[in-house]
Amino acid sequence: MFANGLTYLAIPGPSVMPDRVLRAMHRAAPNIYTGELHDVTRSLFPDLKAVAGTRHEVAIYIGNGHGVWEAALSNILSDGDTVLVLATGRFCVGWGEMAEGLGASVETIDFGDNDAVDLTQVEAVLKADTAGRIKAVLTVLVDTSTGVLNDVKGIRAAIDNAGHGALLMCDAIASLGCDEYHMDDWGVDITVAASQKGLMTPPGIGFVWFNDKADAVRETIGRVSKYWDWRPRVAGDEYWKFFDGTAPTHHLYGLREALDMIKDEGLQNVWARHDGLAHAVWAAIDVWSADGPMQINVADPAARSRAITSLRLDEGQGDALRAWCEDNMGVTLGIGLGRSPASAFFRIGHMGHVNGHMVMGFLGTIDAGLKALGIPHGAGALEAASQVLADLTRAGGTKPRGAQADQAVDQCCG
Ligand SMILES: *Cc1c(COP(=O)(O)O)cnc(C)c1O
Secondary structure (H helix, E strand, O other), rough: OOOOOOOOOOOOOOOOHHHHHHHHHOOOOOOOOOOOHHHHHHHHHHHHHHHHOOOOOOEEEEEHHHHHHHHHHOOOOOOOEEEEEEEEOOHHHHHHHHHHHOOOEEEEEEEEOOOOOHHHHHHHHHHOOOOEEEEEEEEEEEEEOOEEEEEHHHHHHHHHHOOOOEEEEOOOOOOOOOOOOOOOOOOOOOEEEEEOOOOOOOOOEEEEEEEEHHHHHHHHOOOOOOOOOHHHHHOOOOOHOOOOOOHHHHHHHHHHHHHHHHHHHHHHHOOOHHHHHHHHHHHHHHHOOOOOOOOOOOOHHHHOOEEEEEEOOOOOOOHHHHHHHHHOEEEEEEEOOOOOOHHEEEEEEOOOOHHHHHHHHHHHHHHHHHHHHOOOOOOOHHHHHHHHHHHHOOOOOOOEEEEEHHHHHHHHHH
């Protein structure tokens, strides 16, 4: 009934595409052999490294998140290798299944759908692996099915405390450029991400960042699929290093603009914006949940992503609310991916090109939906959310939550 007008795709990826990015992509096909496109592509590498917090290498691929999952694994796995999957939802499990398809055996520690990785368990499992069979530990920064945020730095400490030599591989697809991330400082050997979430560019290109330790493993494996091999993609200054075949021309222009937007705002401020907006979302949810069936998926705020929130209602109500919000208000919420009963769950993407009025808009939409559908809920959620935003502006702007934020901003945008 009230859906016509500017719509809002509030799902956890693809995220809202900024007009600046769309305009940068709206152009004739460029010459792929020489000229401006090469300069643009070359310029992406340092900024991609800064966003991930690494001084090491980054390879760009045509492919989505699943593509770079395979790219990363293809550079370190030989038949019969073992990887350890730290499951905090559907996504890390999916990465493990891909490793299995590439010939690895997969061990999984399942931490359930509501909690972050328990570091003591990781340390114990690695300590027990005295033969050093586990070649890599696979984790997600944020699991997009559950909204769980993992302590990646702590996972590295657990590996080190166990005296284990495994590579640490982190899927930061959901929230790179939203949740704070420091690849080098946290001791991550391989990071993967894709264009369409915090990086605000349409789906279609992905990235693998890798350090020297990871590349040394690449050196020892017998064969690497030619397309996924990361070496030619970082070597020299040949055009063909970037893309084995035709370049993803328009994505490169779009990404250039998106990275400029992050630089303009400052990475530290981007994180702080996501942090403040997430606190407003949580404040609303606290009030709604005080009465009725709503529950936030992750009880501990320290283990919640700032980019995506997963919620549940009673069976059928998640689906009903999503349909109501889309049909009546022009807001599309995310499905209850990988959860049971899926129809109870829904997710909100608040990643990338999102600001205060957009968050107040989807919160108001959900509030109206709960009323329209007769789903019991606590009253006053919007007041609670607006109070959070008001307080944060009064305090002189939202504060970054991480101690390393200043350093990261120097690296990225100084
Ligand atoms: C979105 C996402 C993926 C999958 O990315 P696709 O581009 O859909 O293949 C993998 N892992 C995480 C954590 C994600 O959020």
